[in-house]
Amino acid sequence: MARISVDDLTFAYEGSYDNVFDHVSFTVDSRWRLGLVGRNGRGKTTLLRLLQGLMPHQGFIDMPTAGVYFPFEVEDSSLPTLQAMEQMAGDAPQWILRRELNLLQVGEDALYRPFDTLSKGEQTKVQLAALFSREDVYPLIDEPTNHLDLLGREAVGDYLLGKDGFLLVSHDRAFLNRCITHVLSLNRKDITVTKGNYDTFRQEMDRQNQYEFGENERLKKDIQRLNESARRTAQWSRTIEKSKVAGEYSGNSPDRGYIGARSAAMMKRALNVQRRQERAAEEKSKLLKNVEKVGDLKLSPLMHPKKVLVEVRNGTVRYGDRMVCQDVSFALRQGERLALSGKNGSGKSSVLKTICGLSEALAGEISIAGNLVISYVPQSTEDLQGNFREFVQGNGLNETLLKAILRNMDFGREQFDKDLSELSQGQKKKMLLAKSLCEPAHLYVWDEPLNFIDVLSRMQVEELLLAYRPTLLLVEHDRAFLEKVCTGIVEL
Ligand SMILES: Nc1ncnc2c1ncn2[C@@H]1O[C@H](COP(=O)(O)OP(=O)(O)OP(=O)(O)O)[C@@H](O)[C@H]1O
Ligand SMILES: [Mg+2]
Structure with missing residues (x-):
């Protein structure tokens, strides 16, 4: 069984009063090439830590295989790269390390240079090669592109495309589109799983938002209409009260049975309107929760006399x-x-x-x-x-x-x-x-x-x-x- 399931997870960092996760649940397949997206601070890195079992939490996390995190903490970065890789890769045989490095287009000579003399981009590739050399682990990859130039991003994207089963956090649209099959998204109010690449996910979100905007408008009109009708009912019943009082003093005898039936019907109607108002308001409150706020930013550039x-x-x-x-x-x-x-x-x-x-x-x-x-x-x-x-x-x-x-x-x-x-x-x-x-x-x-x-x-x-x-x-x-x-x- 290759299911990763998270059930009713709640977590807050110690000393912090806001929950990063609040009773969340989701299930994904560990054989997917899964992208994890969400705005900064939503808890992506935190989720990866939790999936490694590093922190106490409420709720259940079920992993079929142990999660291993990228980037590694390199204990001694002055070691030759080959040795540093062996530490990261557990007991994976050397030929596998070399094969993976080759797939990432890193030259063999890098293996014999101290790890800390490699460029940041090369270090990223070496770490990924070590990670995918391990057997029976689930790679949890946290933002691998930050140190990669354009070609590096393409090379790593193509490398990941040839792999099965990992969780990848990234904010690079083109990169995600290149290599993932599913998206796990930490939204404002919930977590969703979508099949497809980043663009598919974005379209799905936009479609959902548009539908909800439409529903929101409809319910707003409904509520307005119901308010209107509540106001009319109230006015009507006031008129009837008045006519009752007026009737008593004027000596005219109004038809009491008729008025009784009318006010009972009115009461029922008012209750009905109220119930429908509440239902519409409740439906409305469920909409648009996930719509992300993206306001305009401002800047004050200065003019200089020189061209x-x-x-x-x-x-x-x-x-x-x-x-x-x-x-x-x-x-x-x-x-x-x-x-x-x-x-x-x-x-x-x-x-x-x-x-x-x-x-x-x-x-x-x-x-x-x-x-x-x-x-x-x-x-x-x-x-x-x-x-x-x-x-x-x-x-x-x-x-x-x-x-x-x-x-x-x-x-x-x-x-x-x-x-x-x-x-x-x-x-x-x-x-x-x-x-x-x-x-x-x-x-x-x-x-x-x-x-x-x-x-x-x-x-x-x-x-x-x-x-x-x-x-x-x-x-x-x-x-x-x-x-x-x-x-x-x-x-x-
Ligand atoms: N060590 C910590 N102590 C207290 N709060 C923390 C700690 N680490 C993270 N947080 C808080 O937890 C929340 C989630 O952080 P996390 O690093 O998981 O976000 P993220 O989704 O990975 O964001 P980003 O896209 O910026 O990497 C944030 O509000 C952050 O401020
Ligand atoms: Mg993060």
């Missing part, structure tokens, strides 16, 4: 005696949105950091417009710590504005009470991105702004950039995004 904000000629990036890239030449004019593109480890982040004055790795003829105000989003979120207030004060930000932006990106109110280190990966990156959106600047420099960010917020950022057209220099590997927002690409 060209940054120009680099014959740039080189070097670490020690290792040449990372050379012949870097580009000019960034106001209003342009340039993406630096290149393989993992080709020096993209170093170029960005040098322009922001945070590094000196890039050498050459570099000219930067005077008094240029830059807003920078770093690639890594590791430096985030302390509470929300400290983050606001430490960076001189407008708290109200920052909160409004984050709320707009689906942050729940309770998230602001947490220590930043307890946020999910995507929530951390959203914190850095929202900080940049708060900062008026001539130039926005964003290093992989979409890493870990959920699909709906990726779309929000696309809309924002097209609406405000800021000057932007960025590194990003999401193909759909680049095609939509960039005015040019610089190959390193």
Whole structure:
């Protein structure tokens, strides 16, 4: 039997008052290539931890085979890659490790270099190869694409397409479409399982939403009509009461039997209307629960008197005696949105950091417009710590504005009470991105702004950039995004 079933699961992190899961149940087949999607902080990583049996919880989790998590915690990353892989792969034979690496297009020579000298993209592939070399385990793969360039994403997508049975968390639309057969989605109010790839799931969700919007309109009209009719009944019965009283004093004798029957009928009608009102309201309250809120984002770009904000000629990036890239030449004019593109480890982040004055790795003829105000989003979120207030004060930000932006990106109110280190990966990156959106600047420099960010917020950022057209220099590997927002690409 290959069923993974979760029954009536409830879970909260210790010391936290919001439940990540609240009485949820679902069943999936462990032989599916299953994508796990949902907005940042919904509990995807938490679910993977629970499926590994790592944390106490209420309810039942039934796994046919043990779950193994990607990324691994590499104990000693200075070991030769082959040894590091053997630790991850349990006792899988070497020929299998080599076969899997080969499928992922990693050269044999990587096996003999220390693991920590491999590029991040190569490290990802090595870990996946080790994971799929193991027998009788269920792979739980958490966001493998973040360090992969475009070609790397395609290679890993094709690799996964050749496998049976795994659970894969990703926010990359093209990547998911390439390799999954089913979608498990953590929605606002429930969990759904859909057959098909990411696009099929999205269409299904849109169809469902549209149906519910229609139903919602119908019920709204019903309720309005019933209110109207309740008001008429009330008015009628008041008139009758009046005519009873008037009858007694005027000496006219009204037909008491007739009035009695009329008010009884009226009473019945009023009750009926009330019942139908309640039913309609209840039906209505069941609709639209899952509709995700996606508001518009705002930005305040500044105008600079110079046309060209940054120009680099014959740039080189070097670490020690290792040449990372050379012949870097580009000019960034106001209003342009340039993406630096290149393989993992080709020096993209170093170029960005040098322009922001945070590094000196890039050498050459570099000219930067005077008094240029830059807003920078770093690639890594590791430096985030302390509470929300400290983050606001430490960076001189407008708290109200920052909160409004984050709320707009689906942050729940309770998230602001947490220590930043307890946020999910995507929530951390959203914190850095929202900080940049708060900062008026001539130039926005964003290093992989979409890493870990959920699909709906990726779309929000696309809309924002097209609406405000800021000057932007960025590194990003999401193909759909680049095609939509960039005015040019610089190959390193
Ligand atoms: N160690 C922790 N302590 C307290 N709360 C935590 C901890 N880790 C995660 N959380 C909270 O639990 C919720 C779910 O987090 P989780 O990391 O599972 O989300 P996710 O769906 O994987 O998000 P992302 O797409 O950003 O990776 C979030 O609200 C997060 O703030
Ligand atoms: Mg996660």
